[in-house]
Amino acid sequence: MKIKLAYFVCVLTVLSTPEVYADDSKRAWSIQLENDVFSQFFGLRKSDSEASDFDGDKDYTQGVRLGLTIRDRTDLPFHSLLKDLHMIGEADDDSNRKVHVTYQAFLGQNIYTPTDITKSHLLVNDRPYAGYLYFGSNITRQKGRHLESLELDVGVIGPLSGAKQVQTTWHTLIDTREPEGWDNQLSNEPALTVIYTRAVNMPLLAKKSGEIGVGMDITPHGTLALGTVYTHVSVGGTLRIGTGLEREMMSPNRIQPSQPGSDIFSGKGMDFYTFIGIEGRAVARNAFLDGNVFSESHRIDKKRFVGEFSIGFVGFTESWRLSYTHVFRSREFVNQRKGDFFGSVSLTKLF
Template sequence: MRLKTGEGQVRKSRAQRKGTLVGSLLLAGWMALGVAAPAAAQPGRDCPEYFFNATDGNDFFAGLTDRHFTQGLRISFVERGTGTDDPGWAERVRQDCASSHLPGRAGMGVLRFLTNSTRRAGQATLGRWFDFNTDTVSVILGHNIYTPEDLSKTGLISRDQPYAGWLYVGFGFFNENKDREVLGEKVDILDSVEIDLGVVGPASGGERVQREWHELIDDEDPKGWDNQLHNEFALLISYDRKYRHRLVEENGIRPAVDWIPGGGFALGNVFTYVSAGGIMRVGYNLPADYGPPRIRPGTQGSDFFDTGGHHRKKLMAYLYTGVEGRAIAQNIFLDGNTFRTSHAVNKRYLVGDWQFGGALAYDCVRLAYTIVYRSQEFKGEFEPDIFGSVTLSVRF
C-alpha cells in the first residue's frame, strides 16, 4: 500500500528522530566506556580486566528473511581477576585500581558491585560444591524475538512458529585450566556456567521492539502479535565445556590450526537440551580466545580474550567453521507456555547447526562475524533457517 505524501513525511520524521536517539545512546555508551577505561589502566597485576561484549544475532545479516529466530541482542560485562578468593581482594582492588576521575569511579563502582555480588554467589555454590574457580564472572542482559514467516496475517498461523519475546538478565561463571593433560595431550579447558532469569511473553517487550524497528527501517508491520505466548517467568541454567587442542603451531607467516570440541546441557522452562559439537580455526594467535560469543542455543565462545598488554601479542585473526547437534526436550518457543494453553507446534527433537565465520582483534578490541545454518526445528518447516551474528568486544 502506498503512503500519502504527508504520511510518508511523518514516518520519515519519526525514523530520523529514532535514529538520532539510537545514535545518541550508542555515543553515550562509548563515552561511558572511555570514561571508565582509566579505572582498569592502573599498573599492578592484581588489577582486574573488564570486557564489554555486544552480540546482535539477526536473520538480516545472512538470509534477509524475517522468520523464526529473527533477532537477538546479548550484552555482557565481564570481570576477570586473579586471587579473588582472598578475603581482602575486593578492598585491595578498590584502593589500588581506582580511577582518578569521578565518573570513572562511579561507573566502575556499579560494575564491581554487580560482579562482586555474582562472584560471592558463585563461590558459595559452585566453588563450595564443585571446586569451581570464579575468578572470571559476567553480568548479562539479553533479548530475543521469535515470529512466524508470514507477518501480514492477523490470525493464528497454527503450523508456524509462535510469536514470542524473551527478556532476561544472566550471571556467568568461567573456569579456565590451561595445559591440562587429557589422553596424553596438553589442552586448554574452559568450563562455563550461566544462569538466566527473565520473562517470556508481552512483558518482554518483543512486540514493541519489532514494531518500532520495522517502522524505523520502513519494513512490513508485523500484524500477528495478538497471538504471542502468554507471560511466564523464564529460567535457564546452562553448562558448557570446551577443549582447545593445538593441531598446527603458528610459525612465521604459516597460520596455526586448532580444534575445540565440547558439549554441554541446558535446564529450564526456556530450553532443556544436551549438546555436542566443535569448531576448527585457522589463523594467528589462536590461544587468545575460544571463539566468539553466541546467543543460545548455539556453540558458545568466550566473553574474554587475551590480546595486548605485557608479554601478549596484540593481533589475533582467524577463520573458523563448526557444527553442533542438540537433543531437545523443551523449547518454549515451539512447545508453548508451560502452565497455560497457548500456540504450539510439533518440534523436532534433534536439531543441528552449521556455522562459519571469523574474528579479528587488535589490542583491546575484537570484532567477530558468524553465519549459522540451522536445521528444521519443527514439523512443517521445509527448509533450514539462516541467520548471522556480529559481536563487538572491548577490553577496558
Template sequence: MKLTLFLTAGLPSLLAAFALLPAALQATDTPPVTEESPRYRDLFNTSAFTLVTENDKYFAGTDRHYTNGLKLSFLGTTRLNESPDFIRRVTQLLPTLRADASRQLYKVGVSLGQNIYTPGDTEISTPDPLDRPYAGWLYGSFDFQAKSLDGKTLRMVEIAFGVVGPAALGREFQNGFHDIINVPHANGWDHQLKNEPGLILSWERRHRLLQLGLNASEDFSADFIGRYGLSLGNIRTNIAGGFGARIGWRLPEDFGADLIRPSGGDEAPARATSIYFFGSTEVRAVARNIFLDGNTWRDSPSVDKRPVVADLNAGLVLRFPARLGSIRGLQLAYIQNYRTKEFYGQLKRDVFGSISLTALF
C-alpha cells in the first residue's frame, strides 16, 4: 500500500478534527461583538506582503525535480485582546498557540502558492519510470503565529489545503512560461499525478538560542536559531529540525528570511537599514511525500523515496525603510539551497535559488 500505517490511522482523525472545527469555534467563549470590536482590516496596521519565487535556474542552471515554486503571503500583527473573535477562538483551540496573551504578539496570515515537479529528462514524452513523476501542487493556507515579547520564541501553525494533479495547472504554467522565454516544452505532462485534494497541518517552533553584539554599539551582531516541527497530511508527513545563524548590520527583530516551507515567514518592521548574511540547515524524516510516493488512493507514477532528506542553504538579506504610500519598508532576500537526494536512483543532488520581495507596512 502506498499509504503508510501512520497515515492510515492519522489522516482520518485529522480530517475529522477539521470537520469539527466550526462547531468547536462556535462553542468557544469569546467577548460579544460590538461596534468597537477589532476588525480584520486592523491587521493591516503592522503587516507584510511577501512574494517568493524559487527556481532551479537561479545560479544552478538545471531543470529537474523541484523546478519551480511561487508563493504570495500576507501576515498581519496583533495582540490577542485586539484581535477579531475568530482569531481568539483559533488560539484557544490550538494548544501550541496557547500562552499568556499579554506576553505574546500574534500574527495571522493567508498564502497562495504553486509548486511544480518534473523528472530530469523533460524532452521525452514517456517519462522514465525510475525518475521523479510530473506533479503540480496548487494551494492556499491559513497561518497563525505567536511570538514572545522578548523575541526568543516563535510558535507557528499552518493549515494548507489544495489540489495535486492537472487541476494544479502545472503543465499550463510551466509550458506557458517556456513559450514566453522561447524554451522547449516539457513533454511528459500526460503522465503526471492524478487529481487529488490535499491537506497539510504543520506545526513549528523556533528559539533564538544565542544573540551576540559584535561591536560597542551592538549594531553589528549575530544570532543562532534552532527550529523543529511536524507536518501531517496526505500531501506531506514528516518531522524536521535544524539550525540557522545570522551575522550582519542591525539584525531585524525577527527569525529571518526563509524558503517556501510550511509555517515559514516572520517579518519585523523596517525601523532602520540592515544587511545580513545567514546560513541554515534542516533535516527531515519523511513518512509521506505524495510527489514521490504517488497518489494516495489511485495508481500513479511513483519512485522509492529516501526516508531522510536534508537542506543546506546560505543567503543575503537587505532591508531598508521606505515611504511609498502605505509602505514603510522593503526587504529583498536571496537564498541558494542545496538538497540531498530524495529518492533511490536519483543521480545528483538538487540545487535551487529563492528570491523574495517583502513590502512592510
C-alpha cells in the first residue's frame, strides 16, 4: 500500500501545476436541485414582472437529480478497455499519465410549464406543460488535464413522469396557486438522449504542487447531444478563481442541458472558489418546445441558437462539497417574453 501511495504522489508532482483528479476517494453521492424560485430570493425577478397572477413558475421550473459516482473501480465492466482507449486531442505531454475512469448513475426529473399556470385551457403561444423522468449513466475518462465523457439518458416524457403530481402536491403544501393546465401536457412517450463532451483544463495562475494560495484556470468544452429529448451542438468554457482548484477539474455538475461538470473531488481541508461560465448551443431539437415525436402535440417555434451565462461558488470540506450556480439563459422560443433565470444547488458527499 505504501509503495502504491508513493507512486501516486510522484505522478502528482510531475508538472508544476498539480494534476486534477480525485485520488483519495472512490465513491460519492450527490444531489442537484434546480428551481426558478431562486431568482425571486435574489431579487432577480419580481412576482408581477410578467403577469398580474404570476407566482414564479414558468419555463424550466424545477429539476432534481440524485447520483452515485464511482472512480477507478477495476472490477467494473469494460474498465480495462476504457482506460486504454486513445483520447481524442490528447496532448503529447500527457502521454505517460494514468487514465482515470469515472462511472456515474443517476435518477432525475424535470418540470416545464408555461408562464401562467392558473389557466386551464391550452396556451397556444406559450410552451407546453411537460414532465421528464429519466435514468442516466455517464462514463468519464480523464488523462492529465484532458477529459471526455459519454452519457446515456433513458426515460419517459408525459404523465408517467409524475410531474403533475409533484408540482400539485408541492403547491398544496406551501399553500400557493395550484397549476390548472396539466391536462394539456405532452403525451407519454419513451425518451432517449446520448451526450458526448470533451474538455481541457488550462491553468492561468499556476501553483507548484503542495503550494497554498489562490489559483485560476479556464476549461473550454464542446458537447454533442443526439436523441428524442435533446439534439444540439454546444461550445463554451468555465473560468475558476480560488483555492483548491486541483481538487476537481471542473465546477460541479448541473442537470442537462448544461455546461459539463464533475461529481467527485479530492483533497483535504477547506477550500473555496468562484466561477463564471458561458455556453452557446445550436439547437436542432428540444422536446419541451418541439413536442412529442410519435404523436401530435402542442409545440412552439423555438430559437435555433441559445446562450447561457452562469455564475456561482463552490465550498469544500474534507468530505463534503456545496455549490450554488445561478443561470441566465437566453430566450428559447419565439414568443418568450424574457430569458430563463434559475438557480442550481449541488451537494456532494464522499465515501
